[in-house]
Amino acid sequence: MREPTENAWFQPDRIYRPGGRTVIERRSLLERMAVAAPVISPARYDAAIFDLDGVVTDTASMHAAAWRRLFDDYLASRPDRAGENRLPFTDEDYRRYVDGRSRYDGVRVFLASRRITEDPPAVQALGDRKDEYFRESVKQHGVRVFDGTVVLLRSLRAAGIRVAIISASRNCVEVLKAASLDDMFEVRVDGVVAGELGLPGKPDPAVFLEAARRLQVTPNRAVVVEDALAGVAAGRRGGFGLVIGVDRTGHPDELRAAGADLVVQDLAEVKLTGVAAAEPGKIEP
Numbered sequence: 001m002r003e004p005t006e007n008a009w010f011q012p013d014r015i016y017r018p019g020g021r022t023v024i025e026r027r028s029l030l031e032r033m034a035v036a037a038p039v040i041s042p043a044r045y046d047a048a049i050f051d052l053d054g055v056v057t058d059t060a061s062m063h064a065a066a067w068r069r070l071f072d073d074y075l076a077s078r079p080d081r082a083g084e085n086r087l088p089f090t091d092e093d094y095r096r097y098v099d100g101r102s103r104y105d106g107v108r109v110f111l112a113s114r115r116i117t118e119d120p121p122a123v124q125a126l127g128d129r130k131d132e133y134f135r136e137s138v139k140q141h142g143v144r145v146f147d148g149t150v151v152l153l154r155s156l157r158a159a160g161i162r163v164a165i166i167s168a169s170r171n172c173v174e175v176l177k178a179a180s181l182d183d184m185f186e187v188r189v190d191g192v193v194a195g196e197l198g199l200p201g202k203p204d205p206a207v208f209l210e211a212a213r214r215l216q217v218t219p220n221r222a223v224v225v226e227d228a229l230a231g232v233a234a235g236r237r238g239g240f241g242l243v244i245g246v247d248r249t250g251h252p253d254e255l256r257a258a259g260a261d262l263v264v265q266d267l268a269e270v271k272l273t274g275v276a277a278a279e280p281g282k283i284e285p
């Protein structure tokens with residue numbers, strides 16, 4: 001796989017191999033310039049698909065804390081606790097191995113990074129305990145919303161761009177309700193839906209493609225908004241028109257290397273152009 005380089009202007013055509021299938025992405029200079037600026041044109045895009053945790057709600061940090069609590073206890077309790085397994089679970093572990101993945105994939109991928117294998121019931125028990133910790137935290141602290149994201153969501157809807165929410169989490173509905181955002185999104189493809197349909201998790205693009213299908217838009221005409229490395233990789237592999245990486249942790253280069261077309265620290269930086277050109281019938285009050 002040839003990864004995107006830093007310089008959007010002189011980037012060669014990108015070659016990706018989603019599921020073994022080779023996709024060559026050709027972009028004109030004008031298109032490359034367009035994606036280098038944090039601007040969304042309603043003439044170019046029909047829909048935007050938002051990740052939940054860390055993009056819409058400030059829950060990625062709560063997930064990270066729940067994982068840390070789980071794995072620090074787990075690693076400390078192992079009889080073979082030695083070498084690298086003396087190291088606690090770090091923010092880097094969260095970003096690389098866990099963020100954006102389902103709870104059981106997260107357990108497996110992190111343990112594999114420490115060369116530990118557990119049988120499926122043990123993986124499930126660990127994943128479920130992490131979920132208990134996360135739910136405890138939501139109950140105790142509530143859910144904070146990123147205001148810049150809500151402003152962008154309202155602007156998109158007013159411009160006739162349809163919005164969907166995706167999440168690896170099975171707690172998506174509860175988190176949206178806690179954030180009073182449960183009627184913001186037309187389509188939701190979360191961990192519960194993915195489980196029902198047997199969709200693979202990120203970095204596979206399946207959940208984004210299912211959201212685009214339900215919105216009846218082609219991926220090329222849709223924007224993906226993600227904060228996780230696995231999530232931007234999924235957006236890129238799915239052939240989406242624009243992949244925006246939201247950098248909450250000060251690692252913009254990693255998001256770009258994983259496939260983000262542009263990286264912002266907050267979605268308040270993203271503007272809409274040509275809004276007056278949106279069909280009047282689509283504009284909401």
Ligand SMILES: [Mg+2]
Nearest residue numbers: 051053054227
């Ligand atoms: Mg996220």
